[in-house]
Amino acid sequence: RQIMCGIIGFTGKLKAQDVLLTGLASLEYRGYDSAGIAYFKDTGKISLRKTVGKVKDLRAICDDDNNSTCGIGHTRWATHGEPSDINSHPIGNGRVSIVHNGIIENYRKLKEFLISKGYGFESQTDTEAVAKLLDYNYDGDPIDTIIRTIADIEGAYSLGIMFREHKNRIF
Ligand code: GLU
Helix, strand or coil, rough: CCCCCCCEEEEEEHHHHHHHHHHHHHHHHHHHCCCEEEEEECCCCCCEEEEEHHHHHHHCCCCCCCCCCCCEEEEEEHHHHHHCCCCCCCECCCCCEEEEEEECCHHHHHHHHHHHHHCCCCEEEHHHHHHHHHHCCCCCHHHHHHHHHCCCCCEEEEEEEECCCCCCCCC
């Protein structure tokens, strides 16, 4: 079946939240069940806002005072795990946040491996396996980390990625 939905990323001088929400609204025609954004805060942390529902529902839980100039956004069409706030993207831990469209065919195997390394999982998504694998592979160099991670995942996917230690950069 065809996977639609959408991904947007922005880094620059504008208020990222406005760019991301406007961009997600323009992708609505593609169909989706949930939406979310992640952005860098001045503190150097990554903040997430995500919800089941429409972009207007996401807008309602966003922070008007958020002046971040870098972030990623997602509309989800659930394939693994019901539409829910927890299963909505962005997905990650404190160190890496990702958005994903598509399907990770070998996520069960990856998840088992990561659990054996001590990782906990909170969503039912295939996506969370990629987020945790990026964290596991993280060596301080984003490109190197992504190349080594992609080598281990199978399926069809587009990803948007942010690493906390690499402020205002999106991959
Ligand atoms: N497979 C992922 C999920 O179910 C992404 C679905 C999509 O393409 O939006 O969360």
